[in-house]
Amino acid sequence: xxxxxxxxxxxxxxxxxxxxxxxxxxxxxxxxxxxxxxxxxxxxxxxxxxxxxxxxxxxxxxxxxxxxxxxxxxxxxxxxxxxxxxxxxxxxxxxxxxxxxxxxxxxxxxxxxxxxxxxxxxxxxxxxxxxxxxxxxxxxxxxxxxxxxxxxxxxxxxxxxxxxxxxxxxxxxxxxxxxxxxxxxxxxxxxxxxxxxxxxxxxxxxxxxxxxxxxxxxxxxxxxxxxxxxxxxxxxxxxxxxxxxxxxxxxxxxxxxxxxxxxxxxxxxxxxxxxxxxxxxxxxxxxxxxxxxxxxxxxxxxxxxxxxxxxxxxxxxxxxxxxxxxxxxxxxxxxxxxxxxxxxxxxxxxxxxxxxxxxxxxxxxxxxxxxxxxxxxxxxxxxxxxxxxxxxxxxxxxxxxxxxxxx
Numbered sequence: 223x224x225x226x227x228x229x230x231x232x233x234x235x236x237x238x239x240x241x242x243x244x245x246x247x248x249x250x251x252x253x254x255x256x257x258x259x260x261x262x263x264x265x266x267x268x269x270x271x272x273x274x275x276x277x278x279x280x281x282x283x284x285x286x287x288x289x290x291x292x293x294x295x296x297x298x299x300x301x302x303x304x305x306x307x308x309x310x311x312x313x314x315x316x317x318x319x320x321x322x323x324x325x326x327x328x329x330x331x332x333x334x335x336x337x338x339x340x341x342x343x344x345x346x347x348x349x350x351x352x353x354x355x356x357x358x359x360x361x362x363x364x365x366x367x368x369x370x371x372x373x374x375x376x377x378x379x380x381x382x383x384x385x386x387x388x389x390x391x392x393x394x395x396x397x398x399x400x401x402x403x404x405x406x407x408x409x410x411x412x413x414x415x416x417x418x419x420x421x422x423x424x425x426x427x428x429x430x431x432x433x434x435x436x437x438x439x440x441x442x443x444x445x446x447x448x449x450x451x452x453x454x455x456x457x458x459x460x461x462x463x464x465x466x467x468x469x470x471x472x473x474x475x476x477x478x479x480x481x482x483x484x485x486x487x488x489x490x491x492x493x494x495x496x497x498x499x500x501x502x503x504x505x506x507x508x509x510x511x512x513x514x515x516x517x518x519x520x521x522x523x524x525x526x527x528x529x530x531x532x533x534x535x536x537x538x539x540x541x542x543x544x545x546x547x548x549x550x551x552x553x554x555x556x557x558x559x560x561x562x563x564x565x566x567x568x569x570x571x572x573x574x575x576x577x578x579x580x581x582x583x584x585x586x587x588x589x590x591x592x593x594x595x596x597x598x599x600x601x602x603x604x605x606x607x608x609x610x611x612x613x614x615x616x617x618x619x620x621x622x623x624x625x626x627x628x629x
Contacts, residue, residue: 286341290334305482320369328371344414348383351422412448420453427466560615
């Protein structure tokens, strides 16, 4: 390895105070002949590559996966799909995988996903950690192939897959690393790797050292082997945050991130409309969400019609949706001062353009659920009402500091 590095940089110019040309010999002369580590030599090699690239006209990579006209996934990138359990994250992934494998004569609609005409042919590597091996995962693999224009009995040469369900959690990261190394030896094509579910590839997704092992593996593969990673991850229950320390780091490192959820109606209940939100777009503006529906007949997702989406949206406008109600309460009570019940209800009715009965129902839900409402300081509060003489007043209070006059 050292000889190769010496040859590569023998003609390089002085940089950062010393010459990188033949840097291993020169470094050894410094500090009384101290032997420098291979790691230092590696980052000096990176510094030289950056210097050479900096001298050129930089051309940014274009997307390899489009969703309609949106640039959904870029080469040499880490991407994530997050959502609560049961919102069809894996079925969204199936459509993206089919787009990667899709034959030219295949006319299957894949939620608008397509492989860019300028993209190279990728080796698709699907690693599952959740579904059973008798029906669930094999059916998903069949679906990917059928939607890409293959038959069930075909075995595309650029489609690799396995499952880690039979591997103990403590061994999964190491065997994953070995499996990817094996695939790299078998193909010259860049890899498009799906980790479904990515946290299950780790011994402990809450430990920084374990989490960063997988992050580092992906970063190295992205830069050395032109790999693309698509990581599926669950959100914490009742939250929109991806699970664990790994989820936090993954979102930070991701080029693009998608959030999958069920669109809710005016009663804050799930509908059959699946919302796919562009949570993060590093290389472009943040796109508008798109909507899908689950179809029992095909056990998969299709794009939702404009009529279906509009029906849900119109329903939410007719009645005060809970999230809009919370936002308006935050605005009305932002100064921290109590407000009389009559004034409070009047402002809510005006702001949400609805009747007092609907407002009362929503207020009851907010009080019973202790829905967090944030004050000016960003503190999570609950809505309380208290009697002062003959009048009732509403205000925000941090938990544990409710008034003795609360009703």
